Amino acid sequence: xxxxxxxxxxxxxxxxxxxxxxxxxxxxxxxxxxxxxxxxxxxxxxxxxxxxxxxxxxxxxxxxxxxxxxxxxxxxxxxxxxxxxxxxxxxxxxxxxxxxxxxxxxxxxxxxxxxxxxxxxxxxxxxxxxxxxxxxxxxxxxxxxxxxxxxxxxxxxxxxxxxxxxxxxxxxxxxxxxxxxxxxxxxxxxxxxxxxxxxxxxxxxxxxxxxxxxxxxxxxxxxxxxxxxx
Numbered sequence: 001x002x003x004x005x006x007x008x009x010x011x012x013x014x015x016x017x018x019x020x021x022x023x024x025x026x027x028x029x030x031x032x033x034x035x036x037x038x039x040x041x042x043x044x045x046x047x048x049x050x051x052x053x054x055x056x057x058x059x060x061x062x063x064x065x066x067x068x069x070x071x072x073x074x075x076x077x078x079x080x081x082x083x084x085x086x087x088x089x090x091x092x093x094x095x096x097x098x099x100x101x102x103x104x105x106x107x108x109x110x111x112x113x114x115x116x117x118x119x120x121x122x123x124x125x126x127x128x129x130x131x132x133x134x135x136x137x138x139x140x141x142x143x144x145x146x147x148x149x150x151x152x153x154x155x156x157x158x159x160x161x162x163x164x165x166x167x168x169x170x171x172x173x174x175x176x177x178x179x180x181x182x183x184x185x186x187x188x189x190x191x192x193x194x195x196x197x198x199x200x201x202x203x204x205x206x207x208x209x210x211x212x213x214x215x216x217x218x219x220x221x222x223x224x225x226x227x228x229x230x
Contacts, residue, residue: 038133044068046230159198177218
């Protein structure tokens, strides 16, 4: 006896299979490059950076950087940092679907702290530090990381803590963390993410985020302060 195909059931099963595959891929690689994925702007953005120069005069320098996606594939994407007066990128951040991040360009050096979705390089003038934003915000409690580092042939441990705390838009304006009226988001409440060295209590980096932002609104390290201006 020759069986007959139930094409309606087959098409329904295929449709469900496609949906499930989409959900699985999306959970591993969120939206490839989405407007709501941190550090993945759909459109170019601009940041203004104040660099504190430690010398006898203790003066400051300002420069502007354009940031945009320069490459996007199914497995990775790259973010280029372009000086405002140049066509060539000063450097690139490379993100892969496993959460690994690397930097190539100005000030290229081994990252000070490096883990999945975490990339901090102390001493670089460009604002290239990357934090696991959603993880920190969703945790509700401080997150701690421990890293093994080698200096002078000796191994030692460094521990950092990452916290998120709500900040109102008005407060952010008053203390100078945002410079715009709309600050590129509709959120009334923002989140300040702070990373500190647990051994010394010193600030490593802090970034001000809107809950659905693709880039921070303000960033500060011991070396620089940056504001999103476009």
